[in-house]
Amino acid sequence: MSTVEAGYDPTFLGPPVPLPVPEQEVRELPSTHFTVLLDPERRLAAATAVNIDGARLVDLERGDDWHLDPRVPADEQAGPELYARNDLDRGHLVRRRDPVWGDLVVARRANLETFAYPNAAPQASAFNQGELLWVGLEDHVLEYATSNRSRLSVFTGPVLADDDPVYRGVGIPRLFWKVAAWASGDRLRATAFVLDQTSLVATIRATDEVPPLGPFRTFQVPVADVEQLTGLDLGPLVSADVLAPVGALGDRERWTELTALEQIAL
Numbered sequence: 416m417s418t419v420e421a422g423y424d425p426t427f428l429g430p431p432v433p434l435p436v437p438e439q440e441v442r443e444l445p446s447t448h449f450t451v452l453l454d455p456e457r458r459l460a461a462a463t464a465v466n467i468d469g470a471r472l473v474d475l476e477r478g479d480d481w482h483l484d485p486r487v488p489a490d491e492q493a494g495p496e497l498y499a500r501n502d503l504d505r506g507h508l509v510r511r512r513d514p515v516w517g518d519l520v521v522a523r524r525a526n527l528e529t530f531a532y533p534n535a536a537p538q539a540s541a542f543n544q545g546e547l548l549w550v551g552l553e554d555h556v557l558e559y560a561t562s563n564r565s566r567l568s569v570f571t572g573p574v575l576a577d578d579d580p581v582y583r584g585v586g587i588p589r590l591f592w593k594v595a596a597w598a599s600g601d602r603l604r605a606t607a608f609v610l611d612q613t614s615l616v617a618t619i620r621a622t623d624e625v626p627p628l629g630p631f632r633t634f635q636v637p638v639a640d641v642e643q644l645t646g647l648d649l650g651p652l653v654s655a656d657v658l659a660p661v662g663a664l665g666d667r668e669r670w671t672e673l674t675a676l677e678q679i680a681l
Contacts, residue, residue, distance in 0.1 A: 423450035423464040428568055430603040432596055435462040435570055436648035442487060444533055447525035448514035453533045454575060455491035458585055460533055462572040462647055463508040469557045469565035473515050473522035481505055484531040492532045493585045503587075506538030508571045510553065536573050537587050538612070538631075548673055549610050549633050553595060555676045556606065560597035570594045570652070574609075574644050589613040592641045594652055605655040606681060607638040609670065634670040635679055657681055 422445030425433045434443075434450060441452040441461050449465035483494055498505050507529055514525040528534075557567050573588030580587050591610040596603060611632040638656040642649045657680060658669075673679065 421445045421447060423448070423568075424466050427466040428566055428596060428598040428603065430598055430601065430651070432568055432603065432652065433650050434464050435645075435650070437461040438646040442491070442533075444484060444486060444531075446514070446528040446531070446534075447521060448516065449509045449525075449529075449534075451509070451531075451533045452572075453487060453491065455487070457575050458491055458493040459536055459575065459588070460508055460572050461575060462570060462645070463534065464568065464570050465509045465513045467513045467553070467557065467567040467569060468516045469561055469567065471516040472512065473517070473519065475512075475515055475522060475526050477511060478526065478530070480527060481530045481532060481535070484533050487533060493535070493537070494532050497537060497583050497585050503537040503582075505532075505535040508534050508536055508573075509569075510550065513553065513569065536591070537582075537585070538591075548676065549591075549593075549608075549631060551676060552593060552608055552633075552679070555679060556595040556597065556681065559681045560599075560604075566597065568596045570596075570649070572645065572647075590644065592645060594638055594641060594649065596652055596655065603651055603655040604657055604681075605638055605652045606657045606679070607636050607641045607652075608673075609634045609636050609641065609644070633673045635673055636670045640669070 423434060425431050437452060439454055441454055444451040444453055449463060451460050452462045454461045483489055483492055509529055511529045515522045553569055560567055571593045574590035574592060579589060589612055594605055594607045596605040637658050638649060638653045642653060
C-alpha cells in the first residue's frame with residue numbers, strides 16, 4: 416500500500432481536524448484515503464474517518480469482495496458468520512464511493528479496501544426512505560460545500576453501548592452517528608447526524624432469530640451530543656457545529672428528525 420495515499424489526512428480541509436480519540440483502546444487501521452478505529456473487544460469500529468475529494472471521484476463498479484483485514488486477528492473482527500442466513504447487512508461505515516478518488520490505480524485500491532470487515536456494521540438489508548436519506552446525507556453536504564471547496568471529511572461509526580443486544584456474540588448497535596466537516600474559506604464547519612435503529616434490534620435474541628427489520632429514523636443533532644453519546648473526543652468539530660448551541664447536552668428535543676434532505680440546516 417502506498418504510504419502517500421494511506422490513511423485519513425487531518426490537514427485535508429486546510430483547518431486541521433484530527434482523528435476522533437476514543438476512550439477505549441482501539442486498533443488504528445489506515446487505508447486509502449480513510450482510517451478505521453477498531454474496538455477489538457466489541458469487534459466493530461468505534462469510529463471511521465474519510466477524506467472525500469468531490470472533484471476527483473471515480474465511478475467504479477461496486478463489487479462485493481468482503482474480506483477479513485489481515486492486520487487484525489480474526490477473533491477481533493465481526494466477520495461473515497455474523498451476517499450469514501439472516502436479514503442483517505454488512506453496512507459500510509466509510510461509504511464505498513467516498514474514498515474512491517484520484518488516479519485509477521489508487522481509486523481501485525480504495526474501493527477494495529472499503530470491503531474489509533472492520534469497516535462494516537450490522538444494518539438492515541432492505542432500504543426505505545430513512546436509509547436512502549441516511550446514505551444521501553454526504554452527497555447533500557458535499558454539494559453545499561462545493562460552493563466554497565469541493566472537499567469533505569466525514570466521520571462515522573456506531574454508538575457502542577454497554578447494553579446493546581447481543582447476537583451471535585456481537586453487540587448490535589442501536590444508534591449510528593455521522594459528522595461531516597468542510598472548510599468555508601479558512602473556517603471549519605461541521606454538522607452531525609444520528610441514525611436510530613432501536614426498534615429494529617430491540618427484539619434480537621441470542622439465537623439465530625432476527626426480527627423483521629423496520630425503518631431507521633434519521634436525526635440532525637448537535638455535534639456535542641455525538642461526543643457525549645460515544646465518549647469520543649471530536650476535537651474542533653464541536654466548536655465548528657453549524658447548529659447554535661442551545662439546551663443541555665443529551666436533550667433529544669434538540670434533535671430534528673429528517674424526512675427529506677431539504678430539512679438539513681447547513
